[in-house]
Amino acid sequence: MFDLILEIFFLFLNVIRFNLISLSKYILPYSLLPKKDLHKKRVLITGAGSGLGKLLTQKFADRGAILILWDVNLRSVDELKDQIRGNGGEAHSYEVNLCDPKRISEVAQMVLRDIGKVNILVNNAGVATAKLILDTTEQDINTSFGVNVKAHFYTVQQFLPSMLNEDDGHIVTIASVAGKMGSAGLVRILKILPYKAQKVVAEFFGLIQSLDRFHK
Ligand SMILES: NC(=O)c1ccc[n+]([C@@H]2O[C@H](COP(=O)([O-])OP(=O)(O)OC[C@H]3O[C@@H](n4cnc5c(N)ncnc54)[C@H](O)[C@@H]3O)[C@@H](O)[C@H]2O)c1
Secondary structure (H helix, E strand, C coil): CHHHHHHHHHHHHHHHHHHHHHHHHHHCCHHHCCCCCCCCCEEEEECCCCHHHHHHHHHHHHCCCEEEEEECCHHHHHHHHHHHHHCCCEEEEEECCCCCHHHHHHHHHHHHHHCCCCCEEEECCCCCCCCCHHHCCHHHHHHHHHHHHHHHHHHHHHHHHHHHHHCCCEEEECCCHHHCCCCHHHHHHHCCHHHHHHHHHHHHHHHHHHHHHHHC
16 A cells, blocks of 8 residues: 555656656757757667658757668668768668568568667658548558558567667657647548548557556
């Protein structure tokens, strides 16, 4: 009983601590905030070949991280790797179709063996079919759920164990504001109903990970 009371007490202290930290981060200008040391940290980004993934890659490289770049389009991540290496950084590129769990596991094992433990996993890749639900084919559903939802589980299964072993690591889930709110206009104009559903799941996946933390 006493253990339980103590546990609840420390839980509340932690809740207050995290709220104060969040509040200070919200109020203070970004330039004044303390930055995590990313030098030589291994950062794996899925869908690194374009858009947000590419931008994140460049930002992490500027901070001295070792980049592990996954994309279905090998040429795009090869170019990025060459660019980072040309600037004196370290990067590795891999062709991974996130709809293929066997390939995810194969390349993850290769990464763990050849490069080492991943410190930060960024599940960034995402696809939108841009179709209304009645026009969506089985193939569309499999591909979009494969990339937007299922791949998150498979990558975490590969990299979380070593993070837990060392009690250190970050998993970043890129969801979308589309998963937070419904909008008839967006569905009508952009036709992103299945995408919205998947991003809701991605949001919950982030929550499940936070809860999993308490299993340790
Ligand atoms: N662009 C936006 O307006 C926006 C808004 C909210 C959220 N997001 C989310 O941000 C993330 C990045 O979006 P973006 O706009 O940069 O996308 P993007 O289309 O520019 O890039 C996605 C990358 O994922 C790769 N990819 C696609 N299918 C893949 C697969 N099967 N296996 C491996 N890689 C695959 C693509 O080759 C591409 O390099 C996504 O999760 C997206 O849902 C984007």
